[in-house]
Amino acid sequence: MARVDDVSGIRRILLQSRTIAVIGLSGNWYRPSFFAAKYMQDHGYRIVPVNPGYEEVLGQKCYPTLRDIPHQVDIVDCFRKSDDIPPIARDAVAIGAKVLWMQLGIRNDLAAKIALDAGLDVVMNRCVKIEHARILGGLNWAGVNTGIVSARRPG
């Protein structure tokens, strides 16, 4: 129930969540949204595509809007312009999602407030795939500065 930007907070979100609705998920395999969703799917998350342009992406039924999803969603992951996020935040609140997550380069303080006021966690300007790889392993193999210092095994 907070704006989350630290390692332990993001780790908690990633470990507690199982279902990720991806708003604006593309069906083109080389698009960043597809990269991120495929990565999370490969790491055990249930991906729920949200995009009026597709019937199915990554083998999962695609819904036109968040409100059409008939089951629980943990994270609402936004691949949309910053200005488009407030209505998505209202939808995320309406369906009982736990986290509003805005991807790299996306920030919207109004959307954040809507979600925070309703008790959701909010992450802004971070990639869900990069954060998973940074904190739970993988990104270090690409020579990226993860900022992680620890004397404990990963996980």
Next chain:
Amino acid sequence: MADHEFGFDTLCLHAGHIPDAATGARALPIYQTTSFVFDSADHAASLFNLQTFGNVYSRISNPTVAALEERVAALEGGRAGLAAATGMAAQMLALLTLAQNGDHIVAARTLYGGTYSQFAVTFAQFGIATTFVDADDPETFRRAIQPNTKCIYAETIGNPQLNVLDIAAVAAIAHEAGVPLVIDNTLASPWLCRPIEHGADIVIHSVTKYLGGHGTTMGGILVESGKFDWGNGKFPQMTTPSRGYHGVIFHETFGDFGFTMKARMETMRTLGPTLSPLSAFLLLQGIETLHLRMPRHCESALAVAQHLSQHPAVAWVNYPGLAQSETRKLAERYLPRGAGGILTFGLKAGAHGGAAAGERFIEAAKMMSHLANVGDAKTLVIHPASTTHRQLDDAEQRAAGVLPEMIRLSVGLETLDDILWDIDQALARAQA
């Protein structure tokens, strides 16, 4: 709660390596393997499509090498790193990711001789032209920029002239032109200077030198700041679909480490100057004491420079930390913790001329090692005109800051009195 920020010394020991997931090993395991098994056909496809992070083949990435990459990236305050077999290879990877046939580089004239040759001879063969300018006057960089210029290249401390670059001024000129500033930070090491904090966009190291620190192992690295705007229109290779990866757009997909990913997945993958895992391990072992070695290198070099300044057989001494140094002001700004471990000096001409006296000095050294390297734990001595800069003609040597009588010392970690003793006895024999 905000994440705790670890200090430089802690990063020297920890960055890039947490205990091994499989075994709990505290020291970094040496993953001496060429290849890595795929979990499934789909996992293999994801790896080849760059959709997942992982290891395929050690030419492209290896967990031991990756630990070195992350550690140096952390020490430089950068976003990501790519290690290579040598410093020259790292520099080549950076520049061939930036520039192609028909492009142009603006570089400092006072560069390490090998770098000068890489640009002036080898890159010229590739159709990449370089304009060399006076590093001590930032405006000369601006005047040399052309529409096809892809970067400005310079060294924090020029080798062997030891001139300190006004990094912030040159970075501003580069950014006005929409190109990155690439800085070779080898002679300073990140303990003395972190060029990214002053506006540099890509930092290069010969890790062979102070980072490795023990003269055992070759290695190089490039570090990306993560701050340069690759989408500014001057770098279509970053913002248009990659031919090598079926349409991946590196800047879009990998964001602030897109340059490093492109350098790794295209330039390194196809040219192949990879660092070996064992070498990465040895270099990392050295980095664990960088923060302890650098202060001593600086203290002893300053003491040697002051000693030489007062010696009757010495014509001149060049060390950025000396009060009389022309580059002192810049050294105070960019190297506040010390002016490095390297100095040059010229012997008085004597009966046979300065160059001959210089050669006699080197012949007379007993503990200082005569070899072509810097940044070793041991004290090293060389006569650049007849060795590292030998490929340059006389005019080129002078332009690069190499005088005939110049001796270069890389001051090591021995007992200071012993270094001074060896210098004094060699000076006496050089003059005899």
